[in-house]
Amino acid sequence: MKKLYLPTDEKTIRSLHIGDEVLLNGTIVTARDTAHKYMVTEKPKDIKPLLKNSVIYHCGPIVANESGIWRMVCAGPTTSIREEPYEADVIKLYGVRGVIGKGGMGPKTLEACKKYGAVYLHATGGCAAKIAETMEEVLEVRKLEFGTPEAFWVIRVKDFPCTVTMDSHGRSLHEIIEKKSRKVLESLLK
């Protein structure tokens, strides 16, 4: 398994290919539906430094607050395709180098990954308790008024395991599997 340290750079990201397993180390930021809409429509200035050369995590966690200190209890990936209308713009506007989620994303995001040098990282859906164990510290939270699942949680992770399923060379494992399974489906429906 390769280790990927964050913040990263374009060259490192371009060296990754679909099927690669990586362990993420450094700071990542959660963002899901409300946060994506907010980033694209309001273009907040304070979020950019957090995301530049770093990675967005599609996740709506369960977080505990113990005497003023936040701790991730449960933090698995959420379905990424909902952010398809926004993600390409987010990659462009914020200089994001990767997106973690589940289920993969569409052609617009794949194109942006190729153009700007970013990857899609698949985490194991449903493995929330285990993933939370890789989260060493919650550094801060922004826009908590969006609700716990929708806020921007800034987290330091150690060896967060992911699989590259969309790379910066225009390849998507999701496209490949869909094509293959479509062939099987067509033969079964005959």
Place this chain on the structure above:
Amino acid sequence: MDPKQLQIHLIELIRKSSTDMPPDIEKALMTGYHREAKGSSAKGAFKAIMETIKLSRKKSIPLCQDTGSLVWHIYYPDGSELLPVESSIKQATVLATRLNYLRPNSVDPVTGINPGNNLGNGVPSPHFHPWKKKSWEFNLMNKGGGCENVGAQYKLPDTRLGAGRDLDGVYKSVLDAVFQAQGRGCAPGIICVGIGGDRDTGMVIAKKQIFRKLDDANPDQLLATLEKKLYRDCNKLGIGPMGYGGKTTVLGVKIGKYHRLPATYFVSIAYMCWSDRRAKMIIRGQKAHYSN
């Protein structure tokens, strides 16, 4: 039943459902792990899944951060008072959320406001069924949002699929739904199907199948045969865990039926993610017995 005591039992039931994987599902996941090729992403996904199950059980933390919508089916001694039970369910839900057994998961669709306590319009919506027994049976399931999104309802005939108003049409609809879902519902899923009913009850019967044990046998011979055939053929699709590709796309297919109107033929499909969380509590007198 003493409402305070019931509330405590219900919190324990929610804890169990959110944090403890039923043994039949765990066994099927283990079989999936052994079936996938060494070094594959599919095997890696199963490994992470097995580790998560152990960890959640040991530490009593939710298996998934999406603790879903709580689907309740409650069997009660005919003639019992239900309003106090309903309010105990509400209070238990609020307290279980505070204890982090549940994520704040109810959102006003118009204002976007999340009250943070898992209550709201239509939430919770327990189904009550009277029976002749003296005991109470509470069945609870956590139905996640990701897999809910890949559920589907087909209206037969369907020209695109060449699906008629018969079991072959049902077969085609289910295969198509599993294909459309790819890995997005956290495959491998348990495919729960309701044939017939109307748009509303069709989905109710589909979701009721989620409470069935994976290794049970459908008493209806025709449906039992179709379940087996669909299980085999869905797994031929090769979508695999998380959609990484692999031999395990579904863990099971379960089918129920309701009588339909002459003019309609619905096939309602509830996709349950691998994290098939359910638990049962039987109350006799003051004693509660839990299982899943």
